[in-house]
Amino acid sequence: MNQSQLPETLEEKLEELGQREEAARQMGGKDKIARRTAAGIMNARSRIDVLLDPGTFSENGLLGVSTVFEEDRDKTPADGKVAGFGLIDNRRVGIVSNDFTVKGASSSMTNMKKIGHVKRTATDRGFPLIFLGESSGARMPDNMGSEGMGTMLGNDPHQYVRHRETPWVSAVLGQCFGSSAWYSCLADFTVMRKGAVLAVASPALASLAIGQKVEPEDLGGWKLHSEETGLVDRVVETDEEALAEIRKFLSYMPSHNGETPPVAEVPAGSDEAADHITQILPDSRKRGYDVRKIINCIVDLESFFEFKPRFGRTAVTGLARLDGRVVGMVANNPMAKAGALDVSGCEKVTRFLVMCDSFNIPIINLVDTPGFVIGIEGEKKKAPGKIMNFMTALQMCTVPKLSVIMRKSYGQAYLNMGGGRNSDSVAVWPTAEVSFMDPQYATEVVTWGKDASDEEKGAIREEMERNSTYLGLAQIFAAQSVIAPQDTRKYLIEELKIQQLRRSGGIGRHNMASWPTTY
DSSP states (O other): OOGGGSOOSHHHHHHHHHHHHHHHHTTTOHHHHHHHHHTTOOOHHHHHHHHSOTTOOEEEOTTOOOOSSGGGGGGOGGGGEEEEEEEETTEEEEEEEEOTTTGGGOBOHHHHHHHHHHHHHHHHHTOOEEEEEEEOOBOTTTTOHHHHIIIIITSOTTTTOOOOSSOEEEEEEEEEOTHHHHHHHHOSEEEEETTOEEOSSOHHHHHHHHTSOOOHHHHHOHHIIIIIIOOOSEEESSHHHHHHHHHHHHHHSOSSTTSOOOOOOOOTTTTGGGGGHHHHSOSSTTOOOOHHHHHHHHSSTTOOEEEOTTSSTTEEEEEEEETTEEEEEEEEOTTTGGGOBOHHHHHHHHHHHHHHHHTTOOEEEEEEEOOBOOSHHHHHTTHHHHHHHHHHHHHHOOSOEEEEEEEEEETHHHHHTTOGGGSSEEEEOTTOEEESSOHHHHHHHHTTTSOOOHHHHHHHHHHHHHTTBHHHHHHTTSSSEEOOGGGHHHHHHHHHHHHTOOTTSSOOOOTTTTOOSOO
């Protein structure tokens, strides 16, 4: 528009503003949007519409465009990232939704300013931050050269800093390279749609770097991140499911670390389920069972929201409610490696403990483990360090911690799972067994190199088994309560009422607010 065409009256200026706003809302154009719709993929704005409470989105930076190159001004509506604020279940959130139809939602000067503004506002004002990820990474050639690096990538020293002051949530909804991958890794909760890719850089760039073709799924597909890396908490089939998962996760979370999580109504029938625990728990200590079934018998009906179900399967973690109040559940899983904790299981539990402590969520340990997985493979993956990270995180937690020893609790894992004074209170079932190691293995260690008969070994094993029962813990007050399995829900509800009576009003000290999200 030349000078002679500039609007003069207020009416003309408002008309021009409306035209510019409408053009910006068209994103990369009707054809690109239509192709995505035909493929069953939502666009940046429709995702916001579905995620937020209707009519609550307040956009910032609608008229932002790329200004690095003059020719890009008319080709970059909203500069490829839709940002602003809205409500979820009538609570304030900040949101950044990447618009892949505009230069692949690549990062450049204007849209990075928009992200920084929403991030700072959400942190300072105390509400969650949501990233709907789909981006090709840094924009070329904007970021090339020393000026590009110094102006853009070096512009915000706090861009990738987490102090866990408010919850961060990320959805991997397409190609997520560069900053969209970084924000996914920094989030407290990450959901991934099948078919999306999360990686440092694109398959094309990775192929060039290593000199062989790399397939997107191998580089950063949902199986890799849900089963091997543990960077993804939940996997879904569609965008709509991903957005529903975000809403559900946030329903358990406080808006910021200075308040406790919201309280919900207790569904009818929640108390009756506890009676089924004895039907799930096998009589034989050698038989496995699905600990999720035990969890669902204890917590409020249909309230268990599991994290990383495909990763670190020796442990089960997730948020739930007890009598309407949010708790973090950590349980050994006898269905995987008999419940013996491996490196992945340790990483999974550690990260979950950090999140719970950062947002004032009490922790409940359900214990049934023969210890840690021993062997060369674990040592190569730094098992001793992972075990100590787990132990350190547990001891640094300042939220209430309750442990229920259901069956086995051996060796160092007794401490890692909250045994002794590593919990505020410990309860045991009559089926509990606690010792330095499984009596069968202990017998072999004690008789190693000796010509002991089967009768002598049997006598040693019997003595070790006798001294490993729940009664020993109860008699020396290493367990504060002995409870029947079907009374576990009632016990935990009452005990939490005691342990949550904090002078701080239930707000922890957040010692691990800056703990790395992965390590």
